[in-house]
Structures are given as structure tokens and as C-alpha cells.
Amino acid sequence: MSAKPTSKLSTQQTDSKQGPLLQVQDLQVEYITQRGRVKAVDGVSFEIGYHEVFGLAGESGCGKSTIAHAVTRILKPPAYITGGKVIFEDRDLLSLTPDELRSFRWEHLSIVFQSAMDSLNPVLTIGEQIVDVLQAHLIPDKAQARQRALKLLTWVGIDPKRIDNYPHQLSGGMRQRAVIALALALIPQMIILDEPTTALDVVVQKQIIQKIRQLQQELEFSVLFITHDLSLLVEFSDRIGIMYAGKLVEVAPAREIFTAPRHPYTRKLMTAFPTVLGPRRELSGIPGSPPNLISPPTGCRFHPRCDVMLGRVCQEDLPELIHINPDHQVACHLVEREMKS
Numbered sequence: 542m543s544a545k546p547t548s549k550l551s552t553q554q555t556d557s558k559q560g561p562l563l564q565v566q567d568l569q570v571e572y573i574t575q576r577g578r579v580k581a582v583d584g585v586s587f588e589i590g591y592h593e594v595f596g597l598a599g600e601s602g603c604g605k606s607t608i609a610h611a612v613t614r615i616l617k618p619p620a621y622i623t624g625g626k627v628i629f630e631d632r633d634l635l636s637l638t639p640d641e642l643r644s645f646r647w648e649h650l651s652i653v654f655q656s657a658m659d660s661l662n663p664v665l666t667i668g669e670q671i672v673d674v675l676q677a678h679l680i681p682d683k684a685q686a687r688q689r690a691l692k693l694l695t696w697v698g699i700d701p702k703r704i705d706n707y708p709h710q711l712s713g714g715m716r717q718r719a720v721i722a723l724a725l726a727l728i729p730q731m732i733i734l735d736e737p738t739t740a741l742d743v744v745v746q747k748q749i750i751q752k753i754r755q756l757q758q759e760l761e762f763s764v765l766f767i768t769h770d771l772s773l774l775v776e777f778s779d780r781i782g783i784m785y786a787g788k789l790v791e792v793a794p795a796r797e798i799f800t801a802p803r804h805p806y807t808r809k810l811m812t813a814f815p816t817v818l819g820p821r822r823e824l825s826g827i828p829g830s831p832p833n834l835i836s837p838p839t840g841c842r843f844h845p846r847c848d849v850m851l852g853r854v855c856q857e858d859l860p861e862l863i864h865i866n867p868d869h870q871v872a873c874h875l876v877e878r879e880m881k882s
């Protein structure tokens with residue numbers, strides 16, 4: 542890969558690397574529907590460090606994509622942020638004005654969605670779209686911006702000759718690479734990947750994930766990686782948060798989630814996908830389905846599906862997320878009881 546280009550952003554990245562880059566504190570997001578208020582994200586807190594890849598996993602509807610949309614402030618009604626804070630270095634993202642937000646999103650934080658076609662303009666070539674972003678924020682000169690666009694395409698593994706192609710002229714994998722090039726255009730400090738490869742076949746998926754990891758290590762950006770595929774996340778992330786029914790139930794280094802998951806839900810999730818790191822094992826689903834978040838179960842939200850449920854304490858008391866070691870947090874009465882005994 543060619544050398545990292547200099548920009549006003551690369552200076553920011555090397556100046557300040559102390560403490561977390563992103564802090565999500567007690568975040569609450571609700572969808573206001575005719576049937577009631579859906580608490581899609583209910584008091585979620587986590588941090589992401591500089592150059593760290595943090596993964597969020599959980600079944601569909603657990604709130605992980607809603608967190609991505611809340612952090613980037615692209616939530617639309619009927620979804621509303623009803624509480625909490627999102628701090629990026631020293632900025633409170635929830636209080637940025639629309640203008641501040643527009644430049645912040647490209648320069649410091651960008652997002653890659655599952656469907657590349659939703660992110661790309663079908664009537665502009667991929668080159669024009671990248672050049673537009675560069676000219677608006679960093680390189681006013683069109684010829685120079687095009688040179689940078691060619692370099693960005695090379696970085697993500699697209700033949701630069703394709704710069705004048707329209708999105709429909711590219712394969713699904715190439716379109717997603719083009720979206721990643723767009724997200725990287727200003728070398729932001731953090732990229733959010735929201736199910737970035739779910740629509741692609743497994744070979745292309747693997748190639749793209751490896752490419753993103755390589756770029757992440759060379760350009761030193763942080764990543765919030767969201768997927769329902771826990772085995773993919775274990776391979777790609779430094780730390781992982783497991784979400785269930787709008788709440789974080791376990792947070793730990795990826796290796797620990799793989800070798801020693803503690804929450805009963807995480808254990809079930811681990812057996813629901815084929816592993817890429819360890820020996821073959823039998824796959825099994827998770828019985829039952831996630832709860833209705835208009836009226837979630839009392840106590841531990843996983844208790845109706847939990848095969849090691851303790852009884853009344855699990856049915857009535859919400860377990861707190863507690864540290865079982867300095868890097869590993871779990872919200873489960875059984876784990877808490879085992880810690881005390």
C-alpha cells in the first residue's frame with residue numbers, strides 16, 4: 542500500500558491518544574410506535590480506545606445497529622435518543638449543530654452500511670463521489686482530489702481504471718469496497734461498520750474483512766464493527782460487546798469471548814455460528830425468540846430462554862453488568878453467584 546497521505550486529520554490522530562476515543566454513556570433510544578414505546582437501546586455504556594476494533598454482536602433487533610445510528614446521529618423518527626451521552630474525544634456528539642455534525646461525520650467518523658447501493662449515488666461515477674467529498678473537506682483542487690481518489694481505490698483493492706465506472710457497473714463486493722474507499726477518504730479517526738459484508742458471499746466477505754483489518758492497522762483508525770455473526774467478530778475484533786434485548790450483557794477481549802464466554806446467551810450465540818479459529822463443532826440454534834421490547838420480561842431479559850435460569854432472582858431482578866476481571870464484564874446472576882462462592 543502506498544504511504545499514508547498527510548492531512549489535517551493525521552495530525553489529530555497522533556497528537557492525542559490518551560483515554561478512550563469514544564464513550565457511550567447510559568445511551569437510551571426509543572421507537573415511538575402506535576403500539577407503544579419500544580426501548581431499543583436501554584442504558585448501554587461502553588468505550589472504544591484509539592486504534593481499537595470493538596465489535597457489537599447479538600441477534601437481529603437487539604439494538605446494535607440502533608446504537609450505530611445514534612452515535613452518528615442519523616436516527617430518524619420514530620426513533621429518538623431519550624437519554625445518555627456520546628462523547629468523542631472532548632465533543633458531546635448529541636449536542637453538535639447540524640453544520641458541525643456534517644463536517645464531523647466525514648472528518649472524524651464515517652459509517653459503512655450493509656447495502657452499498659444505499660450509500661452510493663447511482664447517477665455519479667465512484668470517482669466523482671469520492672472527489673466530491675475530498676473537494677468539500679480537504680483538497681479543493683479537482684485534479685489533486687482525483688489523484689487521491691485513485692490512491693484510495695488502490696488501497697481498497699479496486700483497479701483504479703474503474704474510477705469512471707458507475708456503481709451498477711461494479712460487482713457487489715466492489716461496490717462495498719468503493720463505499721469503504723469513500724468512508725476512508727478523509728482518514729477519519731473511527732469507522733463504524735454496520736453489517737458491512739452480510740449481503741456478500743463468504744469468500745468476498747472474508748477478503749473485504751481482511752482488507753479492512755489491514756487498512757485499520759496501517760492507518761490506525763478505530764472501528765465499531767456490528768454484526769450478528771459472532772465468529773466473524775471474534776476473528777476481527779480486539780474487544781467484543783454482546784447485546785441482548787437492548788442491553789449489553791457481556792463485554793470482554795475477543796479471545797476471552799471465544800475461549801471463556803460467561804453469559805449463557807453468549808455461550809448460545811457462540812454455538813450458533815461455525816468457528817473460523819478452532820476445531821469443528823456442532824451448531825445449534827437458540828431456542829425461543831428475542832422478547833417484544835414494548836414490554837420486555839422483568840428481571841433478566843434472557844430468563845425465558847435461559848436453560849440455567851436460577852428462578853425468582855432471574856425473573857425479578859435485573860442483573861448489573863459487573864467486572865469478573867479488569868477486562869471482562871458480565872450481567873448474570875449465576876455468574877455473580879459463582880464469583881461470590
Ligand code: SF4
Nearest residue numbers: 841844847855873874
Ligand atoms: Fe440466565 Fe439468570 Fe443469568 Fe439471566 S441472570 S442469563 S436468566 S442465569
